Amino acid sequence: MAPTEQETKMAHPRMAAGALFFDAAGQVLMVEPTYKDYWEIPGGYVEVGESPLHATKREVHEELGITPPIGRLLAVDWAPSEAEGDKVLYLFDGGxxxxxxxxxxxxxxxxxxxxAFVSPEQIPQRxxxxxxxxILAGVEARxxxxxxxLEHGQRPGNEAA
Structure with missing residues (x-):
């Protein structure tokens, strides 16, 4: 059955979710992927039928081999990409x-x-x-x-020129 006109106008975003983990000094845990030229946080794409919170727990376990409690939602970021289309990204507090x-x-x-644990001041270089x-908005929200x-990592109305 062909999609209706209304269905073709509805967004079908990719969703991803991750967690911010901290050390005693308030630094953020970042990971160095083998397939990217920049550092990330633990997390990944949400699978069909999976909640963003469950995806975060699954990805943290797969990537780091640990299952710490994942806390509250820190941020939701609408961040479409020309290459990948609409994306909605969830950021949770890993404590x-x-x-x-x-x-x-x-x-x-x-x-x-x-x-590595990275100070908030060092995050933009990584x-x-x-x-x-x-990440910095998530630290502040915590x-x-x-x-x-957020939209593209910024509160609406604070977009860079």
Whole structure:
């Protein structure tokens, strides 16, 4: 059956989800993918029938080999891409990793080279601008205990020229 005119106008975005993890100094855990030239946070695409929270838990376990509790939503970012189309990205609070979790991290070697804790000031040097903005907005949302809505990593009305 062919889609209706209304259905062809509806967005069908890709969804991805990830978590921000912190150390005792408030630095953010970032991972170095084998297939990108910039650093990321743990996470990935949401599969059909899967919630963004469940996808975050699954991806963290697959990528890092740990299953820490994943907390509240920090940010939702609408970030369409010319190459990939509409995307909606969810960012959750992974909390502070304890020494036991850090000792159990086992990287998914086919996807990740390394991981490091990065100060918020260093994040823009490690990753692409829209991801840096999203991470920093998530750090801020965690500090004020309120989630934030973003477009391309920025609060609407704060777009770069």
């Amino acid at each position: 502070q990793l304890d020494p036991e979790d850090l000792a159990r991290i086992t990287l998914q070697r086919e996807e990740l080279r390394s991981f 990753t692409i601008p829209r991801l840096a903005r999203r 500090d004020v205990a309120a989630p934030v809505y």
